[in-house]
Amino acid sequence: MKYPAILSRFAPVSCAALALVACAGTGKELPTANYSSTAIAPSEQYTIGPLDEITIHVWRNPELSADKVRVRPDGRLTIPLVQDIPAVGKTATELQEYIAGELAKYIEQPIVSVIVNTPEGNFTQQVRIIGATGQPASLPFRANMTVLDAMIAVGGLNEFAAGNRAKLIRLDRKSGSQVEYRLRLSDLIRKGDASANVLLVPGDTIIIPESRF
Numbered sequence: 001m002k003y004p005a006i007l008s009r010f011a012p013v014s015c016a017a018l019a020l021v022a023c024a025g026t027g028k029e030l031p032t033a034n035y036s037s038t039a040i041a042p043s044e045q046y047t048i049g050p051l052d053e054i055t056i057h058v059w060r061n062p063e064l065s066a067d068k069v070r071v072r073p074d075g076r077l078t079i080p081l082v083q084d085i086p087a088v089g090k091t092a093t094e095l096q097e098y099i100a101g102e103l104a105k106y107i108e109q110p111i112v113s114v115i116v117n118t119p120e121g122n123f124t125q126q127v128r129i130i131g132a133t134g135q136p137a138s139l140p141f142r143a144n145m146t147v148l149d150a151m152i153a154v155g156g157l158n159e160f161a162a163g164n165r166a167k168l169i170r171l172d173r174k175s176g177s178q179v180e181y182r183l184r185l186s187d188l189i190r191k192g193d194a195s196a197n198v199l200l201v202p203g204d205t206i207i208i209p210e211s212r213f
Helices: 003-023 092-103 147-153 185-190
Strands: 053-058 066-070 076-079 082-086 112-118 126-131 137-140 167-172 177-182 205-208
Touching: 053 092, 066 076, 082 092, 092 112, 126 147, 137 147, 147 185
Parallel strands: 126 205
Antiparallel strands: 053 066, 053 112, 076 082, 126 137, 167 177, 167 205
16 A cells, blocks of 8 residues: 555645644735825824823913823813813813813803823723734824834734734624734734735724744
8 A cells, every 4th residue: 555655745745734824814804004195084083091191271260270180090080170070981072061061160151172182092992912022012092003003012023923813803883793803914014015004993902822833
């Protein structure tokens, strides 16, 4: 019987093929990030998060204004006359309307403006990168942020990363379920393949496994 000998010749080839399959991720792929001018647009409205630094200005009432106030970890802040203001989860417009409503108890027709000086972002507006990367982190989302932007911020892949088996977890807001997408981070970072770069949305999580080989 010569079959064992024949099979033994193909065994290394089969193992190599399996290795290539194992190195590649599976699942849906997102469209390539488009850098044309028509694709650059504002993101969804920013909502205030814990530790954000904001300035509150009350027109013609400087004594009621507050410069560079830090939102507390419990999501609240305090200004003259109004304490424990619930700030987290509100847009700047919503917060200024809330403060104006509270100040209306003390002054007539207050005009309030809110400026977010240093955004940290609440958890739903951060991008998380975990696994085999230079420095896992939670990053504040920025308009038109891409996977490449996020990977630069965390120092890229580490030497053990299986970048093409990375995946992106995204919440489908219509269905309320999580969806997994395949990422080709090795192609993007180590080979410079721009087609592997994709746009991120607030709340995305990037998971990078280590190589099995």
